[in-house]
Amino acid sequence: MPLSSTAVPRQLSTWRDRRVVAVALVALASGYGQFGAVAALGDVAKVFGHVAHGATVADQAGLSGSSLGIGLAVIRLASLGALPLTSLADRFGRRTSLLTTTAVGLGLTALAATSPSYWVFVIVFSLGRPLLSTTNALSQVTVAEQTGSANRSKAVALATAGYGVGAGLTAVIHGLWVHGEGFRWLFASSVLPLVLLVPLASSVRETDRYRIASSAGYEMPVLGVVGSALRSRLAVVLGVAFFVAVISGPATSFVFLYAQDVVRQPGYVTSLMVVAAGAAGLVGLLVGRYLADRLGRRPTIAIAIVGLACFSTLAYSGARAALVVGYILGVGAGSVLAPAIGSLTNELFPTSVRASAAGWVVAAAVLGAVVGLVVFGELVDVGNSFAFAALVTFLPVVVTGALSFAVPETKGKEPEELGSAG
Numbered sequence: 001m002p003l004s005s006t007a008v009p010r011q012l013s014t015w016r017d018r019r020v021v022a023v024a025l026v027a028l029a030s031g032y033g034q035f036g037a038v039a040a041l042g043d044v045a046k047v048f049g050h051v052a053h054g055a056t057v058a059d060q061a062g063l064s065g066s067s068l069g070i071g072l073a074v075i076r077l078a079s080l081g082a083l084p085l086t087s088l089a090d091r092f093g094r095r096t097s098l099l100t101t102t103a104v105g106l107g108l109t110a111l112a113a114t115s116p117s118y119w120v121f122v123i124v125f126s127l128g129r130p131l132l133s134t135t136n137a138l139s140q141v142t143v144a145e146q147t148g149s150a151n152r153s154k155a156v157a158l159a160t161a162g163y164g165v166g167a168g169l170t171a172v173i174h175g176l177w178v179h180g181e182g183f184r185w186l187f188a189s190s191v192l193p194l195v196l197l198v199p200l201a202s203s204v205r206e207t208d209r210y211r212i213a214s215s216a217g218y219e220m221p222v223l224g225v226v227g228s229a230l231r232s233r234l235a236v237v238l239g240v241a242f243f244v245a246v247i248s249g250p251a252t253s254f255v256f257l258y259a260q261d262v263v264r265q266p267g268y269v270t271s272l273m274v275v276a277a278g279a280a281g282l283v284g285l286l287v288g289r290y291l292a293d294r295l296g297r298r299p300t301i302a303i304a305i306v307g308l309a310c311f312s313t314l315a316y317s318g319a320r321a322a323l324v325v326g327y328i329l330g331v332g333a334g335s336v337l338a339p340a341i342g343s344l345t346n347e348l349f350p351t352s353v354r355a356s357a358a359g360w361v362v363a364a365a366v367l368g369a370v371v372g373l374v375v376f377g378e379l380v381d382v383g384n385s386f387a388f389a390a391l392v393t394f395l396p397v398v399v400t401g402a403l404s405f406a407v408p409e410t411k412g413k414e415p416e417e418l419g420s421a422g
Contacts (some may be wrong), residue, residue: 011208013146015154022203023142024162026102029193030135031166033109033128048118071122072253073373079366081130086137086359090352093214094142095206097355098135099197105131106194113187125187133366136163137358144346145207145354149412153292156342157285160335164281166193171256171274213351233348234357236406240341241361242368243400244305248334249369250376250393251312255327258386263320273324277331284335292340296411297347300340302401307333309398316390347410354415 013020089097108128115121139162143155173186259265259273291300311333315326349357372393379389 012148013151013155015143015147015151015158017146018203019205020143020146020155020158022200022205023098023139023146024158025200026098026197026204027136027139027159027162028166029102029106029197030132030139031163031168032170032193033106033166033190034132034136035167035170048121067118070374070377071118072249072377073370074122075126075129076249076253076366076369076373078126078129079133080363082133082137082362082366083359085130085134086141086362087356089138089141089355093206094138094145094210094355095204098138098142099201099204101131101134101138103194103197104128105135106190106197110188110190110194113184133362134359137362138355139163140342141346141355141358142207144343145209145351149414152347153289153339153343156346157289157339160338160342161282161285164278164331164335168274168278168281172271209351230349230353230357233407234360236403237345237348237357238360238364239403240301240305240400241364242371243397243403244308244337244341245365245368246372246375247305247308247312247394247397249372250389251308251315251330253369253373254376254380254386255315255323258316259323262386263318263323265320265323269320269324273327276324277328280328280332281335284332285339288336288339291336292343293411296409297340297344298404298407298409301337301344301404304333304337304340305401306398308337309394313390313394316386318385318387341404344404344407344410347413347415348407350415 085097085101105128108131109125112121112125112128115124139159140156143159144152147155170186173189256270259270260267265273288300288304291303308330311326311330313326315323315330317326345357345361346354376389376393379392380386383389
């Protein structure tokens with residue numbers, strides 16, 4: 001029989017509960033390990049490529065836009081492995097899966113420091129990518145299950161903030177201290193959050209929703225399979241995730257190379273930009289949580305996608321000031337999006353397939369990012385302009401926020417109330 005999730009746990013955590021905070025710290029470790037390739041892309045390209053005195057992107061960066069885009073796309077594509085890995089949490093529990101993927105993913109990321117060439121680096125870093133993508137997805141599943149409707153968007157925002165802080169630390173460290181071959185030390189430093197994971201593990205607990213559901217007894221589902229009654233919901237959520245990633249993939253992956261090698265922004269300015277973006281991200285999470293709980297999940301998603309597309313286009317428009325303003329506001333818009341889309345996704349599906357649905361969302365985001373990266377990289381080469389690539393890649397996506405209105409509004413409701421049990 002299918003795993004039922006109709007029973008609501010009697011005791012649910014607040015978003016400030018130790019168990020929720022512990023999961024957010026695990027997400028922080030994931031963000032630190034996963035964002036290194038983006039932050040250090042400029043140095044990776046210079047060390048493994050050839051910098052020349054010329055006007056093309058390849059001359060300035062060391063590698064062509066196509067090579068960079070394809071390499072980043074391969075790294076992103078590796079995250080498709082997160083689909084089966086995330087689905088395993090529906091079989092073996094959230095806690096076991098979360099801690100295992102984090103530990104192995106950080107270890108493999110540290111191993112990328114030994115890479116002798118660009119494509120070897122891409123392959124080795126890609127091995128850890130699906131594991132850390134799984135951690136990111138499961139952190140939101142876990143905190144969503146640990147909380148009720150009044151605290152869920154806050155808990156999702158906290159987990160998102162944890163990931164953002166980890167990613168931001170990587171960018172700040174790179175901007176202030178890491179140059180050239182020093183990128184190897186940046187990746188090697190992934191062993192630090194790996195060590196800190198040991199004392200943190202005792203505070204990461206299995207969710208009561210999963211305990212209730214699994215104690216009923218059920219036939220193990222095929223990994224990644226979501227019942228036919230829920231597939232229309234899944235299709236909508238996947239569409240939103242895909243198109244958001246078409247923007248966020250290239251917008252975040254090329255930004256540090258663009259700042260360092262195209263507009264020649266000093267490293268300390270980039271670090272300050274990242275710090276300011278972190279503050280904007282925090283404000284965005286607070287605004288997004290408020291809007292998700294008051295205005296609703298669906299309209300918040302639509303509004304945030306418009307902001308993300310417009311601000312990301314501004315960031316690549318050609319001027320240093322535009323880069324700083326566009327990047328900071330783009331991070332803010334993405335943060336407004338996170339609590340709404342994270343809450344909506346986890347509320348639409350029952351405990352039996354919630355992790356599997358999260359795995360499909362990761363897969364859709366991966367494919368969207370790959371499409372965005374390849375298209376953006378090719379357009380950079382064709383027009384020899386990041387501004388042209390951003391305009392063509394990002395702005396058409398503004399209309400896709402309307403997709404979210406094709407599923408039920410979940411504001412103020414428990415997953416068990418939404419007809420998703422089964």
